[in-house]
Amino acid sequence: MTSGTAEEFTAHRPRMFGLAYRLLGSAEEAEDAVQDAYLRWSRAHRAAIDHPGAWLARVVTNLCVNRLTSARVQREEYVGPWLPEPVLTQDGSLGPLESAEQRDAVSTALLVLLERLTPTERAVYVLREAFGYRHRDIAGVLDLSEANCRQLYRRAVQRVATPEARFTPGAERQHELVESFVRAARQGDLAGLEKLLAKDVTWWSDGGGKVTAARRPIVGREKVIRFLMSGMRRFSGDWDLVVEEVNGAPALVAHAAEQLIAVASFELRDGVIARVRVVLNPDKLVFAGRQSPATASGA
Numbered sequence: 001m002t003s004g005t006a007e008e009f010t011a012h013r014p015r016m017f018g019l020a021y022r023l024l025g026s027a028e029e030a031e032d033a034v035q036d037a038y039l040r041w042s043r044a045h046r047a048a049i050d051h052p053g054a055w056l057a058r059v060v061t062n063l064c065v066n067r068l069t070s071a072r073v074q075r076e077e078y079v080g081p082w083l084p085e086p087v088l089t090q091d092g093s094l095g096p097l098e099s100a101e102q103r104d105a106v107s108t109a110l111l112v113l114l115e116r117l118t119p120t121e122r123a124v125y126v127l128r129e130a131f132g133y134r135h136r137d138i139a140g141v142l143d144l145s146e147a148n149c150r151q152l153y154r155r156a157v158q159r160v161a162t163p164e165a166r167f168t169p170g171a172e173r174q175h176e177l178v179e180s181f182v183r184a185a186r187q188g189d190l191a192g193l194e195k196l197l198a199k200d201v202t203w204w205s206d207g208g209g210k211v212t213a214a215r216r217p218i219v220g221r222e223k224v225i226r227f228l229m230s231g232m233r234r235f236s237g238d239w240d241l242v243v244e245e246v247n248g249a250p251a252l253v254a255h256a257a258e259q260l261i262a263v264a265s266f267e268l269r270d271g272v273i274a275r276v277r278v279v280l281n282p283d284k285l286v287f288a289g290r291q292s293p294a295t296a297s298g299a
Contacts, residue, residue: 009041012053016060018095018106022126023064024071025084025111027287033063057131058141061123065142068119075115079209081217083277084111085284086263088253088291090245103248105130108265108277111247113160124149125156169268175250178243178266181273182252185228186241193228197221198274208281224276246288253292260289 016037020030037059049055075082087093089106097103104110114122123142127133135153139146169177177196184192203224207213218227240255252264263285267275279285 005042005046008052009038009056012056013038014092014095015053016056017093019057019126019131020060020064021087021094022106022111022114022130023061023122024067025114026284027085027087028283029067029071030064031287033060033067036063054137057127061127061141065119065123068122072119079207080213080215081204081206082115083204083206083279083284084108084247086246086251086265086279086288088244088246088288089248091291093291094248097248106248108247108249109267109275110160112277113162116159117156120144121152121156121159124152125160128153169271171250173271174266174268175243177268177271177273178250178252181266182241182243188229190225190229193225194221196273197224198269198272201272201274201276203227203276204278206277206279206281206284208283210282211280213278213280244292253288255292260285260292263288 013034016034017030020033021027024030024033037056040059041056044055086108087106089097094106095102097106114125117125120142124138127138127141128135133141135146135149138144138149138153142149144152180192181196183189184196199221200219201221201224203214203218205213205215205218207215214227218224238256239261242253242255243250244253245251246253246263246265249265251266252262253260254262254264261282262278262280264276264278266273267277
């Protein structure tokens with residue numbers, strides 16, 4: 001492969017990674033899909049490719065659809081709740097996240113909802129919602145009819161809809177709530193936690209059977225607070241807790257001995273925390289660990 005061809009691929013790589021991650025919910029698998037696309041790019045007859053960006057998007061999308069098909073079986077057998085891999089987004093790893101719509105498109109909450117979709121529905125939804133593809137263009141990517149794509153998109157929108165609106169407060173307010181949660185948890189401030197958590201708050205822990213974690217969701221303010229209090233030793237001085245932007249929103253990032261050990265994402269409703277999703281599975285923290293300054297400084 002010539003250096004010019006490699007440079008051209010490199011120019012498209014961030015967008016292709018963003019596409020693959022939104023489709024797969026896994027940063028490590030997204031990197032693998034982009035690498036597979038690079039191999040195909042390196043063997044392709046360049047003169048036959050009129051629009052490299054469109055060509056690569058088609059290749060990456062179909063690679064991801066194939067991966068999703070096999071991943072569905074693996075995720076059904078997953079130990080405990082399955083959550084998407086966290087990605088630190090302050091550095092632009094998932095592209096521009098300037099608007100609320102752009103941030104919502106990579107939010108942990110939406111990525112969890114996308115698990116309801118078939119691989120093809122997910123591809124149609126992501127291409128339409130996150131990348132603004134027309135149905136005609138989506139049909140070309142997936143080798144489907146335009147009418148079929150419209151039908152798949154309508155179905156996907158219905159399946160990811162939630163009874164409550166996913167209203168997200170401003171970034172400053174989100175950051176304040178997460179900081180307050182960290183402070184209250186560290187201090188064992190029960191009254192403070194009661195004010196911060198919704199009555200029907202739900203807590204998910206994804207340990208994947210690799211580390212100790214609750215294998216079922218914990219539902220209700222009192223149960224979540226008891227769970228937190230019983231594990232307060234984890235919030236001791238042994239953990240370095242910071243708030244960083246993860247998947248477009250403030251999240252709790254925990255390190256121990258300069259290793260990333262947990263990332264907690266928060267979903268807010270009516271000014272309080274309604275859902276907490278914590279990734280503890282070390283396999284799912286590899287990518288974010290490479291991004292995190294605290295981890296990198298200890299490497």
